[in-house]
Amino acid sequence: MLETVTLMKTAEATDNVPESTRKGDAEKRGRKASKEVRQLQLIEATIDSLAKRGYAETTMADVADGAGLSRGIVNFHFESKEKLLIATLQHMYDEYSAHWRASLQKAGDDPARQLQQLVWADFDRSICNKRKLAAWLAFWGEAKSRPTYQALSSSRDNYYQQVFIDLCATLKESGGYSYEPQVIALALSAMLEGLWLRLMMGTEDTTRETALQAANAFLAAAFPKHYG
Amino acid sequence: MLETVTLMKTAEATDNVPESTRKGDAEKRGRKASKEVRQLQLIEATIDSLAKRGYAETTMADVADGAGLSRGIVNFHFESKEKLLIATLQHMYDEYSAHWRASLQKAGDDPARQLQQLVWADFDRSICNKRKLAAWLAFWGEAKSRPTYQALSSSRDNYYQQVFIDLCATLKESGGYSYEPQVIALALSAMLEGLWLRLMMGTEDTTRETALQAANAFLAAAFPKHYG
DNA sequence: CCATTTTGAATGAATGTTCAACAAATGGTG
DNA sequence: CACCATTTGTTGAACATTCATTCAAAATGG
Numbered sequence: 001m002l003e004t005v006t007l008m009k010t011a012e013a014t015d016n017v018p019e020s021t022r023k024g025d026a027e028k029r030g031r032k033a034s035k036e037v038r039q040l041q042l043i044e045a046t047i048d049s050l051a052k053r054g055y056a057e058t059t060m061a062d063v064a065d066g067a068g069l070s071r072g073i074v075n076f077h078f079e080s081k082e083k084l085l086i087a088t089l090q091h092m093y094d095e096y097s098a099h100w101r102a103s104l105q106k107a108g109d110d111p112a113r114q115l116q117q118l119v120w121a122d123f124d125r126s127i128c129n130k131r132k133l134a135a136w137l138a139f140w141g142e143a144k145s146r147p148t149y150q151a152l153s154s155s156r157d158n159y160y161q162q163v164f165i166d167l168c169a170t171l172k173e174s175g176g177y178s179y180e181p182q183v184i185a186l187a188l189s190a191m192l193e194g195l196w197l198r199l200m201m202g203t204e205d206t207t208r209e210t211a212l213q214a215a216n217a218f219l220a221a222a223f224p225k226h227y228g
Numbered sequence: 229m230l231e232t233v234t235l236m237k238t239a240e241a242t243d244n245v246p247e248s249t250r251k252g253d254a255e256k257r258g259r260k261a262s263k264e265v266r267q268l269q270l271i272e273a274t275i276d277s278l279a280k281r282g283y284a285e286t287t288m289a290d291v292a293d294g295a296g297l298s299r300g301i302v303n304f305h306f307e308s309k310e311k312l313l314i315a316t317l318q319h320m321y322d323e324y325s326a327h328w329r330a331s332l333q334k335a336g337d338d339p340a341r342q343l344q345q346l347v348w349a350d351f352d353r354s355i356c357n358k359r360k361l362a363a364w365l366a367f368w369g370e371a372k373s374r375p376t377y378q379a380l381s382s383s384r385d386n387y388y389q390q391v392f393i394d395l396c397a398t399l400k401e402s403g404g405y406s407y408e409p410q411v412i413a414l415a416l417s418a419m420l421e422g423l424w425l426r427l428m429m430g431t432e433d434t435t436r437e438t439a440l441q442a443a444n445a446f447l448a449a450a451f452p453k454h455y456g
Numbered sequence: 457c458c459a460t461t462t463t464g465a466a467t468g469a470a471t472g473t474t475c476a477a478c479a480a481a482t483g484g485t486g
Numbered sequence: 487c488a489c490c491a492t493t494t495g496t497t498g499a500a501c502a503t504t505c506a507t508t509c510a511a512a513a514t515g516g
Binding site (some may be wrong): 002035069070073076077151 | 498
């Protein structure tokens, strides 16, 4: 039991998991809550392994060791290695999705501010750190050849893209720009992914700060009336 | 010598041809080809396998089968699987490098045209096709956790980035723009990589044509005096 | 006939999965 | 509360499979 608590601490230290629901569930249904915690713990260990060793070298044994548990435990909570990886990808996808939606919510009603918040959200520490970027990249590398991953591995889904397009369309009208919203939205979102890619690769000239500078420079160049 | 030509043909045909209709059964078995041709043949088969199965599922047997040769042959021409993969990556790196340098050469002396050609070169069929993009992505996914890959896997190296920065600096002066060349060059090159990423992933809204449109839109937005 | 290239089976290591045994928590019953 | 049965969770060894590598023998070309 004591071990469970400390392990939960480390698992949550890396992320920003809300603490509110945890204790309540534990008191009501200690067993079920413990099950969810274990699964989360194993997912976190999987992200660790993906980040440290890459997709190809990530083994069940490494995940179990990383979580401080025995070898057979992963097949109990997740049926197979593939299902563990899918659950991990789903977890990261949900987290990313919730993050940009929250950022959009906080931005208020001004579309210029909304777009800016959406861009900045991509470089937030909670999302944009070495560990998670490396895990994303590991999945991306396998996504094209694994149909199961394709839907989730984009992280930026169709709806996300549509929000970008709509915002660009709104700014175009209010600013009198001349390009197609779809096209400039694609350029913008592609640049964000490209900046992530550079951060993942650990290219020397790219840090979270310089990446954010570049993103801001794009906004200023494309929407001078709003961000100039 | 004649055989050399035919083998090179099949190797290059796979870039554009949808799939299958490969393997020159005529001259595959028993016949000795020159060492270099065999190695190239195996490298092409490796790219095929990476594109079709991804990094994690690429096996020596699959490479050998794809080349129509026996199992042990890869360890004869390349010492190990790792060295085969490094040679494959080096091959792709060299090809990409030669391609953009040639494009730059052809562009003449006008810096605006040079930058445009550099951007367009990224979406040339010979470089930008499903097979090779998938292979690139497979390497990217493993690069961060494999020091041996890091230098080669960027495809766009430091020199490439410096050329971008210099061109942006020149355009800045002649056009009276206000941003830092380094920053806008990072935004531009990141967008190119991001567009590649979308093409690799097979996102529906992104084709080679729309990607090129987005890249052009970026140029027009960032350098209106030159590309408006 | 010699050097080089190619084959394909053998080998050994790595790894995902299964499972029987064990531990702990839960729920019911007296 | 005490006791036991049952469900749930965990372990670690055994098992089967996959795969890179090795190598002796065969094939090929000069």
